[in-house]
Amino acid sequence: MSVVEIKEFGDADQLVPSSRPVxxxxxxxxxIKVSYAGVNRPDVIQRRGLYPPPPGESDIPGLEVSGTIAKIGASVSTYNIGDKVTALVGGGGYAEYCTAPVGQCLPVPPGFSLEQAAAIPETYFTVWSNIFDRCELKSGETILIHGGTSGIGTTAIQLAKAFGAKVIATAGSDEKCNACMELGADLAINYRTEDFVEKSKAFTSKKGVDVVLDMVGGDYIQKDISTLGMDGRLCFIAFLNGPEASVNFMPVMxxxxxxxxSTLRARSKEFKADVAQKLQNNVWPLLAGKKLQPVLFKTLPLSDAAEAHRLMESSKHIGKIMLKVGD
Known part of the structure; x- marks a missing residue:
């Protein structure tokens, strides 16, 4: 089968076409006979040599796919050959065929294309497990979401609004802020020209927000703590500005x-299957009703995976970057 693999750790040109056994x-x-694969920030970090796959997982990048089931394991009873699914995988998505634990597979939502379906797993699993499970976001609470136009951000805005929260999002341009508002954010803050701490406190009448979802880290850490109100929750899912900071912890007390x-990739199959079930119960009806939709920015052929990574690293995208693998 055709795949794209990491020749050596480094820049995007290290993603090269190759051939592997099915x-x-x-x-x-x-x-799964793969139709589409999502491109995510962890793929870029793996390519740089900073995010190795967990033991037993494929070294081929790609953490989410959609396609048609081509073969089933001996213990699988919930799906049949020919079923169309989307799946969260631990690696191997940039390939014509990919294996997936059955518990991490979900049916393609009614009315969704395979392209749309492949854009769901990585961000929806991540957002649900962090915002709703770890941070216990409730209806009526206010959440601050950094990186509002990333794949995670566009998902988090929609999900938080769908379950009754008020949403503040940060983004790096007025265009991106407008996109956040169109997705349902109540306030969008251009972090290049505005102080998100000041703006968030004003929005909440100085009470502070209830939850912060942060993928930036670095100098944002102290600012996040300042932005939170009483009994607030701060959740990190990445550290684009680095994992270290000088922090005054007195406000925490x-x-x-x-x-x-948390990180998702290294979690157990049982954990991921549990999240998949929660998504099917709580989110799939909203997807079927078109109340939620993944935001697709650009789809490139698998052979252009390097270009997809360059686009991801440019941060010019709004929403998901996808790879078309098969029919």
Whole structure:
């Protein structure tokens, strides 16, 4: 089968076409004939040599796919050959065929194309497990979402609004701020020209926000703590500006804050299957009703994976970057 692999760690040109044997599904896996694969920031970090795949996972990048089931493992009873699915995978998405644990597969939502379906797993699993499970965001609360036009950001804005929260989003241009507002944000802040701490406090009548979803880190950490109100929750899912900062923790005590964070890729299959079930129960009906939709920015052929990574690193995109693999 055709794949795109990482020749050596480094820049986007290290993504090169290659050929690999078609993988065999284990008893609790399915083999998917891949139609589309999502491009995500962890793929870029892996390519740079800073995010190795967990033991037992493919070294081929790609954490989400859609396509048609080509083969099922001996213990699989919930899907059949020919079913169209989307799946969260631990690696291997940039390929014509990819195996996936059956518990991490979900049916393509009614009315969705395979291209749209492939844009769902990585961001929806991440957002649900962090915003709703870890931070327990509730209807009526206010959440600050950094990187509002990223794949994570566009998903988080829509999901938070769908479940009754007020949403503040940050973005790096007026155009991106407008995109956040169109997705349902109540306030969008251009972090290049405005102070998100000041603007967020004004929006909340100085009470502060209830939840912050941060993928930036670095000098944002102290600002996030300042932005939170009493009993607020701060969740880290990435550190684009670095994981270290000089922080005054006194407000954490005085405001009874909770600071947490997580990565998804290394979590157990059982954990991911549990999140998949929550998504199917709570989110799939909203997708089927067109109340939520992934935001697609650009789709490129698998052979142009390097260009897709360059686009991701430019931060010029609004929403998801996709790779077309097969029919």
């Amino acid at each position: 993988p065999e599904p284990s008893d609790n896996e399915v083999l 005085l405001k009874r804050l909770k600071i947490t964070g």
